[in-house]
Structure formats: structure tokens, C-alpha cells
Amino acid sequence: MITIAIAGKPNSGKSSFFKASTLADVEIAAYPFTTIAPNTGIAYVKVKCPCQEEAIQQAIGGEGCGNCIDGYRFVPVGLLDVAGLVRGAHEGRGLGNEFLDELRQAEAIIHVVDASGGTDVDGNVVDIGSHNPLEDVDFFKTELNLWVYGIIKRNWRKLERKAELEGTKIERLLSEQLAGVGVTEEQIKMVLLESRSLDRANYRSWTDEDLKNLAYAIINRSKRMLIAANKADIAPEENIKKLKDKSESEDEELVIPCSAEAELALRTAAKNKIITYLPGDSDFEIAHEVTEKQRKGLERIREFIHAYGGGTGVQNIINHVVFDLLDYVVAYPVEDEHKFSDSVGRILPDAFLLKRGSTARDLAFSVHSDIGESFLYAVNARTKLRLGEKHALEDNDIIKVVYTR
Template identity: 35%
Template sequence: MASSFVIACVGKPSAGKSSFLNAVTDASAKVGNFPFTTIEPNQGIAYYAIPCPCATHNLTAQCKPRHGFCRNGQRHVPVRLLDVAGLVPGASEGRGLGNQFLDDLRQAAALIHVVDASGTTDDQGRETRGYDPVEDIRWLRSEIEQWVAGNVERKWGGTVRRHVATGASAVDTLHAQLAGYGTRREIVQRALDAVAGRVGLAIERWDAEALRMFIARFLDLRFPTVVALNKIDMPDADKNIAAIMRRYHGTGGSGSGAVPVLRDGVSEDNIVLTSALAECFLRKMASQKYIAYTPGSDDFQTREDEGEGADGELREMDEKVRRRVENIRDLVLFRYGSTGVQEVVGRAVGVLGYVAVFPVKSVVNFGASSSSSSSSDGGGGAFRDCVLVRSGTTVREFARKLHSQAIDEGYAGAETVGGVQLAEDDVIVAGKNNIIKYSVSG
């Protein structure tokens, strides 16, 4: 079982979405150098790495994650990833596989926009030279905006009439309009707060521009986006990357209403350089025992690197394979520090502001909490459960989220490491109170 949220890879055809999915999950989605290789969405489980408390508590040997895994004190928490069909300009009006693709996004909590930074594919995903990938970031955002705006604008007349007749609040009316996008009321409220100073709260007096302004802020919050500048192993990528970084320089941080300052829905902090192809290849070579490679790391070992007299676990590579892995070392790992793909997953969970919580039955040995309803729990092991929750979640709210009625209904208190008591409305913060033991009465 993975998290309850889904992160979706989006982008034009041939940008490398399926390659990215294959690079960070066990999926084997079809990859092709022609547009629309993917039609039906592919899914996989990626891992979000965080420091595991088993390390600080000297319990690495006892650490037994029920889901995901723990290696060298790093906990890998499963996260669901979706790879959908490519999008082309005009998709919001149904071009390409437009509407189908856009509807697949309704379930996504965050987006990973995979961009071909090499400039060797045009906006339709066809082979070309010298294409400017900044364009892709701009039009993709604009298509998502048109898609949502189109849906809202079509019904706007009726919405306003009802709004005036019922005397509902602006946030309730807008929330009802945006319900189809899996929207929480709080997000609508924040988007409204961010634009209210300029357009006012009387939505019946909004003009088309005011509505667009609100929808733009809403999208910034509803679909936080990480940009994966992919194909960095290719010749022109460097120059394109520099241009993209210039365009988004100065974005990020937070503006009015704690809404981040974004351009085209993008913040420079959330642009990551990747080579999905390199990662797929290194993983394949590692599985065939030609190299030793830990995903996300800055290098790998070959048989030669192991040196004379090593126990020879790694196999000898032929000349062609050797050249290819050496190329990846020079063009990707040495230049950029890693293939970047794991970093993207980390940022995507990061933009969602999730906090990892470890429910336990004991704050002494950190055994499994009774939240994990299965009866075969007795097996022991520490820190068995790890749940990602929205930042701002309180101790009491988390009790309600755990799939255990007993903890919710019989709530009698909570404590963390050292027997420190937690208040019901304490906000859960990583490293402070995110190891929680609940007491239950009756």
C-alpha cells in the first residue's frame, strides 16, 4: 500500500514521461521515440526518502517497514505515480488526446512536468532541432488554465445568479464550481485571499479577467508542479537549461496570503535537471550485475573500481556497454551530481508539504501501533508504519485518519519520544512530535 495521493507526470509527447516513471518505479511502461506512445495511463510506486528515526534510536536492525523499505537509516516511503498520455497545444479544445489527458489529472495531488530540455522535439513531440523548451512550460500551463477556465466560464452566468439568489459566500460558491478537481475548501479560500485585494469578494461583479486571475492562483495551489528538465545528457541541453533558469529566476518564496510567487505555475526552487534514460540504463546495468549503483547517488562502481582481489561480484562489461556507462558518468553524474530523478520525487512530495508520521504502540521500543488493523501484527519490529500527512495536521486529526476506529473513538491522549504528552491541537512536525503513541480508553 502506498500513500493515498497520486503524483502525475505530464508533458508533451516524447518528453520522457514513461521513461521517468520507469526510472523511479518498478513499472515497465512502453517507451518510444514517436509521439503518443502512451495512451492509457501507466502507474507505479516511487519512493520518497526521509531520515528514518530508527537511526537516531539505534534500532536499524529492528526497523521493519510494513510498506516501502529502510536502507542505511533512510526510510523509503511509497508514493503513487501516474504517467499519462502526452499533451499538445490546443489540448483544452480537444486536440491530440487533450480532454482525456486532462481528465486524468483530476486525481493528481501534484504534477511533475517532464520537459525535453534538449530541444530535439517540437511541441507535438516530433523530431526537430533547436526547439526552445521554455515554450513547453508556458503552453502547458496555459492549456491547464484554459481547461479549468473553460469549464468554469461556461457555467458562470448561472453560477452568479444562484450565488446572488442563495446569498452563499464567495468561497462556497467557488468551491462548488471547482469540486470536480478534487479541491479542498481551504485551497479555494487561499486563492481567493490572494486575489481579493485586487478583484474584491463580490464575485457577481468580477469580469472575465478577475475570474482568470483567481483561477490562476487556484491552479498554483491545487496543482503544485515540479519541472523535470529531462534529457540533460544531450548536447544542446546546457544552453536551454540556462535560458529556462533565467526566465524563472526570482520566483519562489511567498507572496500575499502565503501563496508562492510563481511564473507559469513554476518556481525556480522546483526545477530539477534529469536524465531518465541514464537512470533507466544504470538501473538495468545494476540489475544485471555490471555495476553497483544506488538510485539517486552521484556515482557507481564497476568491476575495475572494485580493484584487484575484490570478490568479483560484478561482471565484466563489453566495450560498447563500458563506453555507455562511462558517458553517463561524464555527461550526467559528474556534471550534475546525479540523474536527478529521485530528487524530483522528493520535491514533488515536498511541494505538497507532507510530513511523515510514525504511529507506534510504545515510545520505548517503537513497536507497531494498533492502527494497523491487521491481526498478524505480533511479529514485532520497530517503526513499522509511516504515514504521509498534510502539513498542519494536528495530533487529534491524525488519530482520526489512522484506519482504526478504536483510536479515534476511544481517544484518551497522545505522547511522543521521552513520554512527552501531546495536546490534541498540536501540529505534527517532523523531528519534533511525529512519532506518536495514542492512548485509548475503554
């Protein structure tokens, strides 16, 4: 499963973001992690369910598929609430080592920034607007870069010697050093191929500055990042603007404003049947007798989500990470391409997230390794056209896999 890390300085709202994203009103499916740690959980991307399409409606007799909620599918992804990042983490300060260790498993990082400017660089509460959140963005990247740079630098001599004695490629040796960061040899190779200043053949003349640039490029490639401008409900408008402007002008990580607290309040209220609300909805209905205080609180949240282009931003961030940053597609395997169901008649029973470029055969492997092994061909259930094993899946594909039994 995809793993996304939630990281940032203390008190930026990481745990609130984690709680909000992992609180599901309906138990959609149990996806236990092999090791259950309290800071790991399941969040969901939200997509339109194919059962809503007219042609499919007709084929299945006008009913819902039973696996979506109000026409939306929630497909699970792993989420990790990482320890707060403090200054000097790369030297092991605070929970520095733990923090960095946890990041290893993550494909992407949601950097939660307190956009309200109400916490200082170490996470202490200060007056709203008195801390510049741009500093947090820089500080975070600096720590990540220094972490990777530190590993490379510490081992550089040894690495050089090994390269000469054994003739091993520099990218292989670097990836061995950086295995703890979760970087692959392929990623390092791409970094070196694309770099204008780093000549692989001349690694012996690389300066400290070169190694720093290398570290920067490696972390950028191996961990896709997005900035959650959190506490947008209380943040001065100019802070959000500053964060967005910096990101655009320097072509850096996308900034999406959000309010983890608002999302948490809405999901909790939905769970308690006080409102009808689905994660990511741009509005909600108050469904129950509520106290004046509750109503006021809810109306404040409504104002906020209307002002912020419909939504608290939390679901939007999860979807953006998976579909845009990491470039995944959703695919639905079926056994009966006419009824869009499995062998016992369950309509569109499963949804899988696969890296764009994955094939019908990869999907078969996701269903079961046996089915992948004995794959013959696939059929696009919408068009009934036959697909070869190399056919790359498109987002929202419904696929029947034919295999030898």
C-alpha cells in the first residue's frame, strides 16, 4: 500500500490532520498493517464510482454497486503521523533520528505548516501572525537536505575508495548508503543523468557543495512533497498568499490551504449523526437537533469551507498526493464484464490503486499472485475490447482478467 507521511514542526497540526483523515464514518474495509503502531492509519482517496455511469447503471439494473457511498468510492492509502521535526534533527536532536527513520517508508510527505503564524519555529504558541510560516518551509527542507548530506558526507571517503578498488558504479554505492532513506539506485541514476554540474565519471572532484546539491536532488526525487497550509481557518490571508507565491515563483511544492480541525469536527459530527457529510464535501446538512453552541460552531465551519473553494482542504490534499504527485490510477477488476461483477454477483467489488503505467497484468497480480501468474489477456469491460498484457491501465478502468484455471 502507498504510504504517505505527515510531517512538520511540533504543534503545526499533524496529529489533527492524521486523526481527521483516518476517521471514517463507515468501516469501509479493514486493512491491517503488519505492525500496528499507534501513529499509522488508513486514509482514503475519494473518487467517483463507475456504477454512477449511465451505461453501467443500465447493465446493473439501476442500483448502486453497494461498495460506494453516495456514488463515491473511498480507496485506502496508508498514513503515518511522524514525530515533530525540531531544529538539529539531522544531528539527532529531539526525536530527530526517529523522525528521519520513519520517513524512510514514505513515498510522499505532506508537510503540515501552521499557516496562522501562531507557533514559533520550535512549535511554542505565540500570537497569531507573529511567526512567518515561510521560515518553516525552509527549515524543513534544510533539515531533510542536511540529513541526506550528512549520510553521504560521512561515508564519502569510504565510498570513493570502494568505487576505485572494486569499480562499482557510484550510484550503486550511494544507494547502498542511502537505503535507510528509502532511495533506490534508479532514482540516484536519474538524478545524476539530469544533473548539469555533477559528472559521474569525475566523482572524485566533487566538492562539499556538489554533495549538498546531490543530497537536495536525491531527496526531491525520492520523496514527493506537498505543503498543507494548515489552520487556514484562523490564518491571516496574507500568510496563505505568501506561501502560495513562494511556491509558484520558485516552482516549489504545491501549497494547499486546509483546516485539519474543521475536517475533524465535521467527520466527528457526521459519525455522531449530527450532520450528513462525506469527506471532501463542499457543504453539509445539519441533520439533528443541535444546541445553539453546536449550530454556531458548525455554521462557522460552513462559512470557512465556502470561503475556501468548497471543503476543508484535507481530502483534497490526500487526493492530490496520490493522483497528481505520485501519479496513481484507480482500476476495478471484475469477472463478468457484462454485469460488472465478480463470480458471485458483487458489482465492482474491488478498487486498486496502481502506479500510472501499470498493466492489466499488474492489476491481475494485485488481485492475486496466482491470477497474475496465469494471466492470458484482459478485457476492457466498458468497450468489451481485448487488451494485451502490456496494455497500460487508464484511470477508472474496469478490467476483466482472463487466466488459465
